[in-house]
Amino acid sequence: MSTVTSARERKAGPAVKPPASSTEARSASVLSTLRRQWRRTLLVAVVLLWVVLWAVLHGTQTLEIGGADKTDVHLWLNSVRDAFDSARTNSAFFEYVVQPITDGVNGLVTFLQSLFSQGTATRPVPQVGWLGVVALLAWLTFTFAGIRSMILVAVCVLLFGFFGYWQQSIDTLIVTFVTVVLCAVVGLPLGIWMARSKRASSVLTPVLDLMQTLPSFAYLAPLALVFGIGPAAAIVTTIIYSLPPLVRITEHGIRNVSPTTLEAVTSMGGTAWQTLVKVQLPMARRTIVVGINQCTMAALSMATIAALINGPGLGQPVLQSLQSLDVGGAFVSGLAIVLMAVMLDRTTTAASERSVVAARFQKRSRSGLMPGPKRRVTIVTIGAVLAGVAVYLSHSYLALAQFPASPDLGSPLASAVSNATQWVVNTFAGFTGWLKDTVTAALVDPLQSLLAQAPWWVMVIVLLGVALALGGLRAAAVTVVCEAVILGTGLWNESMKTLATTLVATLLVIVAAMALGVWMGRSKIVDSAIRPILDALQTIPSFVYLVPALALFGPTRFTAIIAAFCYGVPIATKLVADGIRGVSPVTVEASESMGTTSWQMISKVQLPMSRSAVVLAANQGLLYVLSMVVVGGLVGGGGLGYLVVAGFSQSQLFGKGLAAGIAITALGVMLDRITKYTAARLGRD
Structure with a gap:
């Protein structure tokens, strides 16, 4: 009987489940959507919770402390400094290793x-004077980098002296x-x-x-x-x-x-x-x-x-x-x-590039257009002898040892720059003031209020939720540790202010990098025109970016944002351009054959396919911005950077400045890991 039943069942096919109700179908659809888009759902939920709790609890439990106030951690760090000072004379480790x-x-x-560069108690000028230094640097540069670099080095080194900054x-x-x-x-x-x-x-x-x-x-x-x-x-x-x-x-x-x-x-x-x-x-x-x-x-x-x-x-x-x-x-x-x-x-x-240059040099020497290797050795040897003579003369004669006071290019240039800056500030005060006030009122103040005026525990939950939604469990784990470190420093409120400034500057960097990077990635002519400028901007040390920003906007938070923007744009733009250029030409050609417009090509094809490069650009831009924002503490940027500077200038605030450095480290690691894990996840998807 069972055999017959089984045969009938096989003939009839599998049992058909009764149709689900419309309510059950909708619930299943919602759950399926949530499973597929849980990251986006979590991110939206976290933002909504943040805004609601901020509106209700605004200004409470912010952990804000006064500029001269110190927590127990700061006092303990001061005592650690004192212990280090004592250990320098009493500790064997300091005596036999550090010292x-x-x-x-x-x-x-x-x-x-x-x-x-400097004289001593027995000799008022250095052993090798300015002429010897110029000759030595020129000879070394010619030997390892060629004649063009030698001319560049000689001119730059002489300008150091003419500017008044030889030593x-x-x-x-x-x-x-x-x-x-x-x-x-x-x-x-x-x-x-x-x-x-x-x-x-x-x-x-x-x-x-x-x-x-x-x-x-x-x-x-x-x-x-x-x-x-x-x-x-x-x-x-x-x-x-x-x-x-x-x-x-x-x-x-x-x-x-x-x-x-x-x-x-x-x-x-x-x-x-x-x-x-x-x-x-x-x-x-x-x-x-x-x-x-x-x-x-x-x-x-x-x-x-x-x-x-x-x-x-x-x-x-x-x-x-x-x-x-x-x-x-x-x-x-x-x-x-x-x-x-x-x-x-x-x-x-x-x-x-010396190997390539050397190959061309040898080829030209064989053709008679350039001196051969033996003649080059002779030239280098003659250069060494001339450099040695210059060193001897600069050691023996005061006029060749001490850089001449004239021509003085530094003082007139400094005066001209000060006058020009004053004219620019007076002429464009309306625009620069409007730009500073607009960005501050529209972006910096609202975001700083959301971050720094929300209860600390709300921001802990928000940052953890954002890390989980964007970067996954590993990013969330790192965020928990970094949040604990920042809370431990007693500078949570200042860290949130620094985070607000960093995020605003990063937003501006990404907007500019997206526009320039897409333009460069789609046009070789534009890339060849803009890339040398970006290379030059990357050459400039971060300290220097503060100067023009200070000249135009004075000592404010916006000055730090502008300096950070200029410092972060080059690297982010290059990464975006490389990502756009790396999209498969086959995909681009297929899209063009379907009649897509330029905007559709950018928004529907190139940017989605290079999203991991864009997130990497955001990561690098953010880290560059953070490093510059804290340096901006020197020009009124406030936040953690100001506390670091104050710690060096006021001994009683050393512990607080050291705690600010620890908080900067934790903030940088947290932001880096969130963006890196996000880029890695997007690369896998």
């Missing part, structure tokens, strides 16, 4: 200064040189190790990520606590900031050597050392020099900021001019930094 490093670095810098400029070069040499000693072996060991790469990569994520201001107070203020702390700070790009680019260059070449060497019985020395390093030489270029530019940028911890160099006159609102003086010293950045960038770039 020798400090004395060694300070001694090296002092020796180089007495050699090239400060040479000091900056000394700090940058020492930093890059130490970075090379540490970074090149690390990059090689990471390229040859996946385990080493997996361990060191998060450390490098953290070093690159931290805003530059966050390094200053902790290292000043350990090494004291002065050249040693400045150089260690600069090393931490400029080491990661060298390590990463070295790893990239070694890892990307052709596997076929490596297999051929191995098959011929080459050892690991022979493979490295004879194959990988020579083939990755150009990439490694690019890493040295990036390390040099980062070192120069940080060396100027290190003026806050008494680092020698051009950062000192810039800082003094900013504090006294001397726009002309800040412009001239800032211009010297820009010239130095251009000089170092072009020289190291030319050195990175």
Whole structure:
């Protein structure tokens, strides 16, 4: 009987469920939609909850403290500083580890200064005067980068003296040189190790990520606590900031050597050392020099900021001019930094292309158009002899040792810039005031109110919800830890103010980067015209961006936003342009064949297909903006940056400034992880 029944059931087919009611169907549809779009639903719910709770609880439980008030954490950090001061004389670790490093670095810098930039108690001028320095730098540049770079270096170095900043400029070069040499000693072996060991790469990569994520201001107070203020702390700070790009680019260059070449060497019985020395390093030489270029530019940028911890160099006159609102003086010293950045960038770039230039040189020498290798060696040797003569003369004669007082280009230029700035401010005061007031009233004040005037626990929930919706569980986990750190510093309210300024500046950066990046990505002519400008803007150290912003808008939060905008636009624009250009040509051609308009192509095809690049641009733009916003504390930006500066200038606020640096670090890590995990998720979708 059961057999017959089974046969009938198979013949009749599966049982048909009774139709669901319309209510059940709607519920199932809603649940299915929520499952597919839970991130968007969560984000909308979090924003609605935020606005409602802010409207009800506005101004309560904000954890705001006065500028001179200190929490128990700040007092404890002050006691930690005092303990460090005591440990410098009583601790074996400080006596036998930290102090020798400090004395060694300070001694090296002092020796180089007495050699090239400053006099001593026994000799009022340096051992090598200005003529010898110019000749040495010109000869070294010609040897490694060619005649064009030599002319550029000679002109820039002479302008340093004509601007009235000879000693400060040479000091900056000394700090940058020492930093890059130490970075090379540490970074090149690390990059090689990471390229040859996946385990080493997996361990060191998060450390490098953290070093690159931290805003530059966050390094200053902790290292000043350990090494004291002065050249040693400045150089260690600069090393931490400029080491990661060298390590990463070295790893990239070694890892990307052709596997076929490596297999051929191995098959011929080459050892690991022979493979490295004879194959990988020579083939990755150009990439490694690019890493040295990036390390040099980062070192120069940080060396100027290190003026806050008494680092020698051009950062000192810039800082003094900013504090006294001397726009002309800040412009001239800032211009010297820009010239130095251009000089170092072009020289190291030319050195990175040396192999190609050398090949062309040899080809022309064989054709008789250029002197051959032997003649080049002769020229370099003659140059060395002439440089040696110049060094001897500058050592022996005061006129060639002390840079001449005339012609003085710095004072007239500073006066002209001050007058021009005053004219611009008076002429365009209506527009600049309108722009500042409009952006502040329409964006900064409302967002700051939403962030800083909401109860702290509301913002904890909101940031956690946003992290979960955008980046997933890993981003939410990092956000919880960072929120706990910020709360622990006692500077939650100031952190929210800094976050508001950062988000407004980032929004402006992304809008500009989207417009320019899409334009560049769709037009090679536009790209070739705009990209050199972006390259030049990326060359300028962050400190310098404060000068024109201060000149136009005075010491306000908006000044920090404008400086951060100018600093973040170049990198974000390049990433967007590269993302648009990376969209498959086949997809673009198929869309064009269907008659899509330019706007439809951008909005429906290119931007959706390059969304991971756009989010990465937002990530990099946000980090650049955050690092610049906190530097904006020097020009009235307020927030955490102001507290860091106050911690250096007022000893009783050192603990609060150190806590602000910790809060900046936590804020930077949180924003970085949210945007990075979001970019990774969009790349998978």
